[in-house]
Amino acid sequence: MGGKVTCTLGEVKNRADFIVYWGGNPAECHPRHFSKYTLTQKGRFVPEGRKGRTMVLVDIRETPSGRAADIFLQLRPGKDFEVLTTLRALLKNQKVDEASVAETGLTLAVLQDLVDRMKRARFGVLFFGMGISMTRGKHMNSAAILRLAAELNAFTKFVCMPMRGHGNVTGSDMVLRWTTGYPFGVSMSRGYPRFNPGEFSTVDLLVRGDNDAALILGADPGATMPQPGIDHLARIPTIVLDPKVTHTSRLARVHITTAATGISAPGTVYRMDEVPLPLRPILKSPYPTDADVIQRIRQAVAAKPAWTPAPTARIANA
Amino acid sequence: MLRITGGTVHDPANGVLGVVQDVCIADGRIVPKVEGGRSIDATGMVVFPGGVDVHTHVAGAAMNFARGITPENYRRAIRFIQTPDRRAGLGGITPTTFATGYMYAGMGWTTVNEAAVPILSARHTHEEMHDIPILDKSSLVLMANNEIVLDLLEAGEVERARQVVAWLIWAAKAYGVKAVNPGGIVAWKSGKNAGALSEPVEGYRKVTPGRIISGLAGIIDDLKLPHPLHLHCNNLGIPGNVGTTLETMKVLEGRRAHLAHLQFHAYGGDGWGTLRSEATALAEAFNARTNLTADAGAILFGDAMTVTADGPWEHVLHQLSGRKWSNVDVENETGCGIVPYTYKERSLVNAVQWAVGLELLLLIDDPWRIFLTTDHPNGGGFWRYPELIRLLRDADYRRECLKRLPPKALERMVLPDLDRQYSVSEIAIITSAGPARALGLSRKGHLGVGADADLALYEEKPAAGRMFEYPRYVIKAGEIVVEEGEIRAVTQGREFIARPAFDEQIEAYLRPLFEKVYTMSFDNYAVELERLAQPDIHPCRP
Numbered sequence: 007m008g009g010k011v012t013c014t015l016g017e018v019k020n021r022a023d024f025i026v027y028w029g030g031n032p033a034e035c036h037p038r039h040f041s042k043y044t045l046t047q048k049g050r051f052v053p054e055g056r057k058g059r060t061m062v063l064v065d066i067r068e069t070p071s072g073r074a075a076d077i078f079l080q081l082r083p084g085k086d087f088e089v090l091t092t093l094r095a096l097l098k099n100q101k102v103d104e105a106s107v108a109e110t111g112l113t114l115a116v117l118q119d120l121v122d123r124m125k126r127a128r129f130g131v132l133f134f135g136m137g138i139s140m141t142r143g144k145h146m147n148s149a150a151i152l153r154l155a156a157e158l159n160a161f162t163k164f165v166c167m168p169m170r171g172h173g174n175v176t177g178s179d180m181v182l183r184w185t186t187g188y189p190f191g192v193s194m195s196r197g198y199p200r201f202n203p204g205e206f207s208t209v210d211l212l213v214r215g216d217n218d219a220a221l222i223l224g225a226d227p228g229a230t231m232p233q234p235g236i237d238h239l240a241r242i243p244t245i246v247l248d249p250k251v252t253h254t255s256r257l258a259r260v261h262i263t264t265a266a267t268g269i270s271a272p273g274t275v276y277r278m279d280e281v282p283l284p285l286r287p288i289l290k291s292p293y294p295t296d297a298d299v300i301q302r303i304r305q306a307v308a309a310k311p312a313w314t315p316a317p318t319a320r321i322a323n324a
Numbered sequence: 325m326l327r328i329t330g331g332t333v334h335d336p337a338n339g340v341l342g343v344v345q346d347v348c349i350a351d352g353r354i355v356p357k358v359e360g361g362r363s364i365d366a367t368g369m370v371v372f373p374g375g376v377d378v379h380t381h382v383a384g385a386a387m388n389f390a391r392g393i394t395p396e397n398y399r400r401a402i403r404f405i406q407t408p409d410r411r412a413g414l415g416g417i418t419p420t421t422f423a424t425g426y427m428y429a430g431m432g433w434t435t436v437n438e439a440a441v442p443i444l445s446a447r448h449t450h451e452e453m454h455d456i457p458i459l460d461k462s463s464l465v466l467m468a469n470n471e472i473v474l475d476l477l478e479a480g481e482v483e484r485a486r487q488v489v490a491w492l493i494w495a496a497k498a499y500g501v502k503a504v505n506p507g508g509i510v511a512w513k514s515g516k517n518a519g520a521l522s523e524p525v526e527g528y529r530k531v532t533p534g535r536i537i538s539g540l541a542g543i544i545d546d547l548k549l550p551h552p553l554h555l556h557c558n559n560l561g562i563p564g565n566v567g568t569t570l571e572t573m574k575v576l577e578g579r580r581a582h583l584a585h586l587q588f589h590a591y592g593g594d595g596w597g598t599l600r601s602e603a604t605a606l607a608e609a610f611n612a613r614t615n616l617t618a619d620a621g622a623i624l625f626g627d628a629m630t631v632t633a634d635g636p637w638e639h640v641l642h643q644l645s646g647r648k649w650s651n652v653d654v655e656n657e658t659g660c661g662i663v664p665y666t667y668k669e670r671s672l673v674n675a676v677q678w679a680v681g682l683e684l685l686l687l688i689d690d691p692w693r694i695f696l697t698t699d700h701p702n703g704g705g706f707w708r709y710p711e712l713i714r715l716l717r718d719a720d721y722r723r724e725c726l727k728r729l730p731p732k733a734l735e736r737m738v739l740p741d742l743d744r745q746y747s748v749s750e751i752a753i754i755t756s757a758g759p760a761r762a763l764g765l766s767r768k769g770h771l772g773v774g775a776d777a778d779l780a781l782y783e784e785k786p787a788a789g790r791m792f793e794y795p796r797y798v799i800k801a802g803e804i805v806v807e808e809g810e811i812r813a814v815t816q817g818r819e820f821i822a823r824p825a826f827d828e829q830i831e832a833y834l835r836p837l838f839e840k841v842y843t844m845s846f847d848n849y850a851v852e853l854e855r856l857a858q859p860d861i862h863p864c865r866p
Contacts, residue, residue, distance in 0.1 A: 198405050
């Protein structure tokens with residue numbers, strides 16, 4: 007398993023005639039998604055716009071996104087992996103036990119119909135939200151939906167994309183990848199990058215209380231982390247760079263007010279499809295930018311003597 | 325100021341083929357003489373102009389995608405530990421940006437050409453190139469599947485297409501144009517491909533892959549770009565594709581072009597079971613056509629990462645290899661596919677591929693027109709170039725290697741019959757002087773007065789193949805960056821970009837078309853010049 011078959015959002019606008027949102031509520035969480043990229047836009051190969059597209063919503067409950075959907079499939083909580091695996095089996099004409107399908111809250115007939123529609127699509131997309139990636143099974147659910155999209159390419163054009171949010175999370179992921187090789191959960195404690203989600207990821211470090219200081223940029227973990235993690239942030243020296251007062255800044259030892267990126271500070275934001283967009287400030291801020299503050303902290307740290315002797319690694323060739 | 329004394333200088337661009345002479349450096353350039361300053365005693369060493377990689381993939385959306393989907397590869401990669409002067413990094417088949425700079429420089433290469441940039445994510449490519457230290461860089465934008473350009477070719481509006489191409493190159497802050505599987509990626513967006521050069525591309529009535537190739541090659545010549553059309557031919561990797569490659573060469577008659585990773589385009593046979601080398605036929609046709617240059621795209625046995633804009637090919641490779649598959653279709657412009665791959669000696673197909681890369685390098689008789697590459701990371705990591713050099717320099721070693729291949733494979737190749745061995749000067753041509761000339765980089769690839777002071781000093785060794793394994797000194801822009809296998813200085817390189825002439829009015833034509841098919845604002849599309857740390861602009865005067 008692994009890999010990801012995807013596209014940029016303009017491809018969805020220009021070509022997609024079959025769109026599935028799974029485990030997410032874009033109407034409330036990504037309110038411009040339908041109108042800018044997926045549903046209502048007229049595309050080069052979908053000149054009819056909304057009429058030329060079918061939208062399916064798969065979720066455990068009804069949400070406002072349901073109003074935009076042509077088909078709503080409600081499954082039981084925690085059954086995403088089972089449904090995705092069943093769809094993959096049906097795609098390959100394998101025998102599926104009706105009774106076990108019933109446990110998911112859906113019927114075999116409904117799933118067979120979905121598979122048929124997906125195979126008939128000219129260009130299909132699977133968007134998935136935190137209902138897939140953050141519920142029981144986590145990365146296994148994500149892998150299952152990514153596999154489903156990849157395998158559909160034996161029949162037609164199909165792609166898959168996670169519905170990422172939280173400001174510039176994709177940008178952070180991109181920069182970490184080119185500088186360290188890994189997208190998140192990177193430890194530099196040995197002087198080179200190491201990756202181990204569950205060991206080095208932020209939530210796990212905080213909940214175990216492994217770190218003895220925290221520098222927080224562009225995030226509000228005080229609002230989203232599990233309580234033991236929040237308690238730990240309050241216990242240790244926590245420094246927050248943020249334009250505004252947040253849950254985290256309230257429990258931090260130091261809050262440095264910075265200019266808001268995209269409003270009064272320039273930069274680059276990466277969209278959920280990894281397309282970079284430039285940010286141009288429209289206002290002046292009396293506060294320094296995040297980059298200014300970090301540069302000054304780095305300079306101050308660099309002026310201190312190193313706490314370990316500098317290693318001299320040889321370059322190995324061939 | 326720096327003086328290098330007593331070394332055997334190989335500067336083929338200036339006709340210096342292994343002559344003991346001094347090289348003087350001041351202010352980052354080669355000068356006739358210097359007074360004072362440091363002196364390096366290079367007795368017993370050969371002095372080369374710094375290596376130039378004409379075709380590699382080191383930065384941008386596709387490489388970063390490959391990094392993201394293969395964290396497992398970094399577990400056994402070379403580690404670069406951070407020091408006060410040097411950022412940390414990891415090597416492996418898709419090195420991080422900082423490691424890329426250290427590893428290329430550590431091998432004696434000082435200039436690289438990133439060969440595949442979508443305009444839509446060019447801003448990202450430049451951000452990554454900024455983080456590749458030491459090296460000078462250039463980049464090529466993908467154009468042969470850009471639907472706005474194809475629509476203009478369909479309508480026969482070549483003059484306007486030329487304006488659009490020029491505007492797009494400047495928008496991406498690129499150095500030249502790359503064409504990948506012309507028409508094939510457009511077709512892939514409907515799940516199809518383009519094979520025949522004379523058949524219309526999916527969704528078009530008149531535009532054929534052949535028309536795209538001749539159209540773009542002509543536009544690029546007319547725009548006086550320093551580097552000609554950089555072409556990844558149709559049918560890459562497919563048995564029997566030599567026919568397509570030979571036909572492409574005919575289409576290019578009268579135009580300049582660079583054929584990328586030729587190894588992947590030189591196969592005979594009609595299926596995987598009958599695959600054979602057609603290097604002889606291809607080299608013969610290539611030798612007769614002086615309008616063309618090419619790079620080898622040789623493969624080496626071991627792990628590779630296939631990363632290409634050629635989406636349909638990667639789907640085929642995924643089905644063949646069963647390895648994990650990634651794909652990114654890029655709106656209006658191009659696509660991208662990624663499959664990790666391992667070349668195995670015991671595989672008949674891989675053994676033939678290995679031979680084809682070497683055969684082309686040995687059968688193409690003008691070293692000024694064929695360059696050393698592995699299409700990094702597609703045929704193997706760039707850091708394995710010294711292995712390739714050894715294979716070219718030492719026919720006995722080649723024969724040793726041939727013994728390990730399946731006997732059946734030996735019947736499908738001509739490599740066992742080839743005795744040619746590259747001289748030291750010829751290595752300087754295929755790794756530096758030739759690619760610099762093909763890229764139109766007049767201050768690279770030679771050691772004449774006024775050239776950039778980029779040099780690599782290797783110790784002369786009796787074993788013909790071994791001396792390029794690692795350099796004693798690497799000098800970049802006059803500064804010693806590598807000494808005795810260690811990084812001594814981490815410098816910031818320049819970025820070469822081209823500015824072809826275009827009529828500013830073309831923006832008024834492009835804007836409404838753009839807003840119809842793209843999902844970002846037209847004003848956010850072009851990369852601002854201020855985003856590049858050290859741009860070096862080639863003006864392209866007609």
